[in-house]
Amino acid sequence: MHSSTTEQQGGPHKRTLFTRFLDTVEWLGNLLPHPVTLFAIFCVAILLASGIAGYFDVSVADPRPEGAKGRAADGMIYVQSLLNAEGLQMIVTNLVKNFTGFAPLGTVLVAMLGVSVAEHSGLLSASMRGLVMGASRRTVTFTIVFAGIISNTASELGYVVLIPLAAMIFHSLGRHPLAGLAAAFAGVSGGYSANLLLGTVDPLLSGITESAAQMIDPDYSVGPEMNWYFMFISTFFIAIVGAWITDKIVEPKLGQYDHSQASEDVAAASASKLNDDEKRGLRNAGIAVLIVSGILALTIVPEWGPLRHPETNEVAGSPFLKGIVAFIMVFFAVPGIVFGRTVGTINNDRDVIDSMSKSMSAMGMYIVLVFFAAQFVAFFKWTNFGQVIAVGGADFLQTIGLTGPALFFAFILMCGLINLSVGSASAQWAITAPIFVPMLMLVGYAPETIQSAYRIGDSVTNIITPMMSYFGLILAVACRYVKNLGIGTLIATMLPYSMIFMVGWSILFYVWVFVLGLPVGPGAETYYNFNQ
Template sequence: MTQAQQTVTKRNAFTRFLDTVEWLGNLLPHPITLFAMFALGIILVSGIAGYFELSAQDPRPGGGVIEVVSLMNAEGLQRIVTGLVTNFTGFTPLGTVLVALLGVGIAERSGMLSAAMRGLVMNAHPRLVTVAVVFTGVVSNTAAELGYVVLIPLAAMIFHSLGRHPLAGLAAAFAGVSGGYSANLLIGTVDPLLAGITTKAAHIIDPNYYVGPEANWYFMFVSTFLIAILGTFVTEKIVEPKLGKYNTTEASMELTEQKIEPLTALEKKGLIGAGLSFAALCALLALTIVPEWGILRNPETGGVSGSPFLKGIVVFIFITFAIPGYVYGRITNVMRTDRDVINAMSDSMSTMGMYIVLVFFAAQFVAFFDWTNLGSILAVNGASFLQNVGLTGPALFILFIFMCAFVNLMLGSASAQWAITAPIFVPMLMLIGYSPEVIQVAYRIGDSVTNIITPMMSYFGLILAVAVRYKKDTGIGTMIAMMLPYTIVFLIGWTALFFLWVFGLDLPVGINTPTYYTP
């Protein structure tokens, strides 16, 4: 077989793989329907398991026998009916995410986040454009969809204006925004979301365990620079050379009419004002936590661990987005009255309808799973199996990360996937001796790296539409093949950093975060 024939064969195999992934993904129902089915499935399974008296020996000191609690009886129905509302309203991620997004909504609707993003990318030196694009993409995920809507089209335009291939700019931005989704310099909206789910899962083993939004901050802060470096390397050494020199005849007619609008003097003034207000807020918050007499330190121990500052970090996310956002809007005349601020927060909440419905069914699934003791039994039996086969060391996390990456190909929502997998794997790995915070970090790596190669990702169609404007024959297979090198390099590099950080250097992944769990 000639080299050309081998290349064709490999491409056909790759295409078949992508087609299979898309087919499997399309077989899955909507995540909301999926959670509703899972909740009903838990009721059915609990009845069957209860009939066969499924149980497990509690390995904790003084623990007895853990028995399945059936929901397929009168008591189960009563508990479901009386707990349906409180399951929803008491689901921790719901309130934390909504509060954080109120502040992000002000910063976004005022135009501050968009202007900051444009300023970071457009003012970068030509030699640093690639790293600026990827870095800005990673940071932009604090503001949810803004990176997809603003940065990715902007990056393609900037690369084209510099005589570089626009799809290389699109790929670099997409890799930063979506492939580096969990990394960030600041604690963002995804941190309290995942931490709330992890806390619920940890309660299966330890009812008093708490995972805060700051639990992964150290590792994710450093990961921002890793993703920026790896993304730049893949763009300039692999993707852009493969794309070759850009031929404008491949583009649509709209391309010649595109213009990159630089920041206006008023926008620059607004960013300066917002930056000064952010610095003032940081200084004020530092006074409450840095000195030993800080009023937001732990009142019992005097330390930072378990302090009101860390427990209330979502409030500070809200404040540090809302006030600079308002200052920017006031200076740029976008927000003149309180009504403008209220409208910004209302608009932000109006986009959360689908998430709120998802949370309702996810909360029922998590609660039912907890009530039936199925999570505890699965965790004990799963941990015993891993111990029996000798798979309890750090290498276990390689399998876990790869499993999360694979599941993400077909279930793209970070919260949906974690709500399903956390109640099983968090308690299981806790019993082996690993902390929920470390387990959550490993999940976030796997969940992020395959976002850019799955058609199931909610913004994949939007990115494809932007790519078609520059290259008319771009299809799903072309897009995934272009992004696959990022996934491979990110998966290897990020996993290597995880092992070096956690097991090599024995560093905490977040503020006062343990690596190992001790009952």
């Protein structure tokens, strides 16, 4: 059923066409199996395809110079079959190693140990409420989008806490609650990859990127911090643009809110303000952040800093950056403990351990997914399919002349379209990175730059696909304020964000990388020379 809001926005004819498009996206997405099953199917497909390609000696010329590590004597790259005795031995003996050695597994779990303490102590929730509810009427839209972006550090927090809170705040201010919901949703999900701080998504993606890059350069490493500069500036860009879209496009189209459309419990709902204990907890946690930041700065800022590079004495490639995941854990855990002790949510070491264990138990599905994703990535690497496809694809791109900014615009758009059906950032990147990272490296671009472009495409269409895991929750919150609101209405409301984010963020990427020539992160290169 569709609400009258949709009819007002586009009329019956346009609504029907739009609804058909949405129904098609939803139908195609529903055809896909669970991501775990999808990776299992891909593993079987790789085995069969490698047997066929190996039988026919499928190969390409290796573009790397003579003497390069991993280059065959005859200068060719052959698809290696896994449907033989040697392949079976590799699979059996490396099954556990593929899983435990999969880079994103350990880094994400370690980072989550610290984030979980900050989340379960109440620090992150109090921070979000304090930030949003303390904003003036003039700045509230920007603050909500901005808070949504930085809430991504703690995965579910933005969806579960901030989005309902934003709708409630707009309603209390006499503004349309769906506009508040849309602004928060745009920040939390549409700006998913942007952030001021490194979060769990950074080591997750960088580990996959590193594995893909090593198909071309076995010694290549990609750190979690390699997109930080670009994602830091993207936070403010998305917050400003998201607030403008809300105030100038979305809220005017929604019109005056009809309070009769709200459910009965909306009138009684109210956003809880920070109490005195929480305010004192935030103050103490802020002091703890300053102390932790000061201690970490002493290890890297002075020339004698013990965590500088032992040979070059530079920050680039230093133990500090290589161990950034450990510092993410500490940076969240210590203020979380201080806040919890202040407000009474953490009283002893058992409470800290319990908060960590709760988050680890919630990661069960992720661990299962990683097991199958790790096997797929390993199989793909062993068979040389990634290198063969990458060389062929790079030759094709050079033949048609698709390079530079045009190549990345096309890549971002393609990632956004794939994201309509494969909503998980890690699942999509685990599938696409082994193909596109080597391919674009051969064209001359560094993995860090490629990953930055991917993160744009993966983020901007989250808000318009029913395949996004929290889409049902968002729809349920929206229905509290507009009864019988249809999925088409919600997606139509979010579509301006998706379209403008896609164009604007891509232009920001173009200006940052190709016009200003700035690195996307500390020590990150823009270009890659595979002949070096």
